[in-house]
Every structure is written in structure tokens, then in C-alpha cells.
Amino acid sequence: GAGVSQSPSNKVTEKGKDVELRCDPISGHTALYWYRQRLGQGLEFLIYFQGNSAPDKSGLPSDRFSAERTGESVSTLTIQRTQQEDSAVYLCASSLLRTVRREKLFFGSGTQLSVL
Amino acid sequence: AQTVTQSQPEMSVQEAETVTLSCTYDTSENNYYLFWYKQPPSRQMILVIRQEAYKQQNATENRFSVNFQKAAKSFSLKISDSQLGDTAMYFCAFMKRRGGGTASKLTFGTGTRLQVTL
Numbered sequence: 001g002a003g004v005s006q007s008p009s010n011k012v013t014e015k016g017k018d019v020e021l022r023c024d025p026i027s028g029h030t031a032l033y034w035y036r037q038r039l040g041q042g043l044e045f046l047i048y049f050q051g052n053s054a055p056d057k058s059g060l061p062s063d064r065f066s067a068e069r070t071g072e073s074v075s076t077l078t079i080q081r082t083q084q085e086d087s088a089v090y091l092c093a094s095s096l097l098r099t100v101r102r103e104k105l106f107f108g109s110g111t112q113l114s115v116l
Numbered sequence: 117a118q119t120v121t122q123s124q125p126e127m128s129v130q131e132a133e134t135v136t137l138s139c140t141y142d143t144s145e146n147n148y149y150l151f152w153y154k155q156p157p158s159r160q161m162i163l164v165i166r167q168e169a170y171k172q173q174n175a176t177e178n179r180f181s182v183n184f185q186k187a188a189k190s191f192s193l194k195i196s197d198s199q200l201g202d203t204a205m206y207f208c209a210f211m212k213r214r215g216g217g218t219a220s221k222l223t224f225g226t227g228t229r230l231q232v233t234l
Contacts, residue, residue: 033221042120042207042224043161056221089159105222107161 004108006092012114013082021077021111025094032075033105034067037089046090049075082115089113118143118210122225129198130233136183137193137228139208147213150184150191151222155205164206167191169213195230203232 005024013019025032030051035043045059049069060066064082069075079086089110096104119142129135141150152164167175167184174182179199183192195202208225 035224040226042122042226043209043222045221045223048221059221091159091161093161104163105161110159 004092004094004106006090006108006111008111009109010112010114012116014116015084016081018078018080019082019113021079021090021113023075023077023092023094023108025072025075025092026106028072029094029096029106030072031095032069033093034075034077035091035093036061037091037110039088043091046077079113082113084115087113087115118145118148118212118223120208120210120223120225122208122228124228125226126229126231128231128233129195131198131200133198134194134196135198135230137195137206137208137230139191139193139225141189141191141208141210143189143210143212145212149211149213150182151209151211152180152182152191152193153207153209153224154202155207155227156203161207165193198232200232200234203230205229 007022011019032049034046036046037043047060047067048056064080067077089112091107091110093105093107121140124138148169150167154162154164165175165177165180165182167182174184179196181194205227207227209222211222212220214220
């Protein structure tokens with residue numbers, strides 16, 4: 001596709017329910033990142049997929065959060081038993097994972113998650 | 117761990133004027149990269165400018181330039197000839213340099229909301 005695509009654009013759920021957020025990176029991009037942006041805050045790193053290497057999960061806030069990526073394609077971020085504190089915009093970004101001199105992250109428009 | 121601080125939650129500038137956004141960071145790393153990203157209401161993050169820490173020369177991109185002071189751990193963004201389209205949130209970000217110069221995760225500040233007025 002022309003850019004990083006995220007779906008849904010907005011998601012409203014009830015506390016305790018599970019949600020799944022989807023990210024379609026730019027075709028051929030080997031690196032994929034998930035970030036969380038709470039209202040009025042900067043972006044918090046969640047997880048990073050780099051080709052076939054083990055993902056960097058150091059930013060996942062709890063075991064309710066998990067993410068998967070098959071090869072260099074779609075990624076899904078799953079939040080189980082959602083809490084009101086999970087309300088945020090979840091942003092996905094992808095890149096070709098070249099050297100940083102040429103590195104450019106392409107961001108999607110995010111999923112606005114609201115937990116009632 | 118790295119931290120990035122943006123002490124100006126909101127800034128306003130008149131069209132065609134110049135504005136400077138502040139950013140400081142804290143790290144024990146010597147090799148790293150610094151970035152400014154713009155986030156318009158569409159929520160999509162757009163790279164504005166990038167600085168490599170080992171370079172003393174300040175990066176410039178058209179109307180955007182930085183003042184990088186490595187010893188002071190300061191990285192401010194100057195926007196010249198401000199335009200209405202510059203209205204957005206601006207985030208300062210830090211990336212540690214990995215071996216081979218490959219990318220790692222970005223650490224962001226909390227952002228500065230810039231409003232360009234007529």
C-alpha cells in the first residue's frame with residue numbers, strides 16, 4: 001500500500017473485554033514498531049519487530065499486552081481484559097531498517113482506543 | 117535509560133515569524149541520534165529533521181534548523197518564516213545508535229503544541 005495502514009481507526013470497548021488492533025506496514029518494510037500515546041503525552045514504546053529476530057518486548061506494560069507479526073507482513077496488538085488506563089492512541093510505524101542515516105519511520109494514523 | 121524533556125507545553129507564533137522549540141535530554145550514551153517529529157491533527161507522525169550526535173554541524177531542512185549543544189544535552193528546533201501549515205504538535209525524540217548504525221527504538225518527549233496565527 002501507499003502507507004502504513006491501521007485498523008480500526010477508532011475502537012470503543014467495555015472494561016474487561018479483549019481488543020485486537022491491526023497494522024499493515026508498507027510492503028517490504030522489515031521493521032515494525034508499536035507505540036502508545038496517552039492524551040497530552042508523548043509516545044511510549046511498546047514493542048519492536050526486526051525481520052526474523054526476536055522482538056524487543058521491553059516496552060509492553062503488562063502481560064495483558066501481546067503482539068504478533070508473521071514475517072514482514074501484518075502485525076496485531078492484543079490487549080486482554082482492557083482497563084480504563086489502556087485508553088490511548090496506539091500508533092504503528094514501519095521502516096526498511098537501513099542504517100539510521102537513511103532511516104525513516106513511516107507512521108500510521110493510529111487507533112484511538114476508548115475503554116468505558 | 118534515556119529521558120527527553122520538552123518544557124514548553126504550548127507555543128504561539130505569528131505567520132512569517134520565527135519560533136524556537138526547546139528540548140533537553142539525558143543519556144549516558146555517546147553515540148545517538150536526535151529527531152524532531154511533527155504530529156498534525158491527522159495523528160500521523162512526520163519526520164521534520166534528524167541530527168547525528170557525532171556531527172558538530174547543526175542539521176537544516178529548508179525552514180527548519182536545530183541548535184544542537186551536546187555538552188548541555190540540548191536540541192532545540194527553530195522554525196523560520198512560520199506558515200499556517202506548521203500548526204501541530206512537535207515531538208523531540210532520541211535514538212541510541214546500535215552497532216552497524218542500525219535503528220533502535222525512539223524515546224519521545226511529551227511534545228509542544230505550536231499554533232501559528234495570522
